[in-house]
Amino acid sequence: LLVMLDELSPVPYHEQLSNILREQIASGAIEHRVPSLSTLSQEYGVSRNTVIHALATLESEGLIVTVQGRGTFVVKR
């Protein structure tokens, strides 16, 4: 169920992760809340900073919003 990152791919981790999450949002697999930074970091085996990078991409695309102290959420459209 959990798509893992490919360390041999030329696509960087942060981009692989944003691609995965974008797809999960599009498919409805993630409906409301995006897992926390720590959770994503552990599940995908990348650093917290890398997760932040991935989420920043999705936020700049307007797909999610992050709220300090609360979490990260899918933008309804």
Add this chain to the structure above:
Amino acid sequence: LLVMLDELSPVPYHEQLSNILREQIASGAIEHRVPSLSTLSQEYGVSRNTVIHALATLESEGLIVTVQGRGTFVVKR
């Protein structure tokens, strides 16, 4: 001539820097090429990562483009 960052400000460094650069682009003080990461890092006394953060903001706004190995450039409009 060089506006320095305010360490007491609640506005984070990366945002102060992106604000400064945005203004310099708008005013024409930076016409074509944005100083290198190392230059900005040294001049403003912040880390390379912080400069990258600031530039990423401007790039997401479409104001600049960064090209690996070449540099960072103002987008003509």
Add this chain to the structure above:
DNA sequence: GAGAATTTGTACGTATGTATG
């Protein structure tokens, strides 16, 4: 209300890789 736990935000230093000149 107080305190702890959770969660995102900022920032640094470091290392290595990739692309250009």
Add this chain to the structure above:
DNA sequence: ACATACATACGTACAAATTCT
């Protein structure tokens, strides 16, 4: 080949906001 310049990624530390006990 060498220097320059951006790209990715890690670990770490602390701050700020929210939520839970």
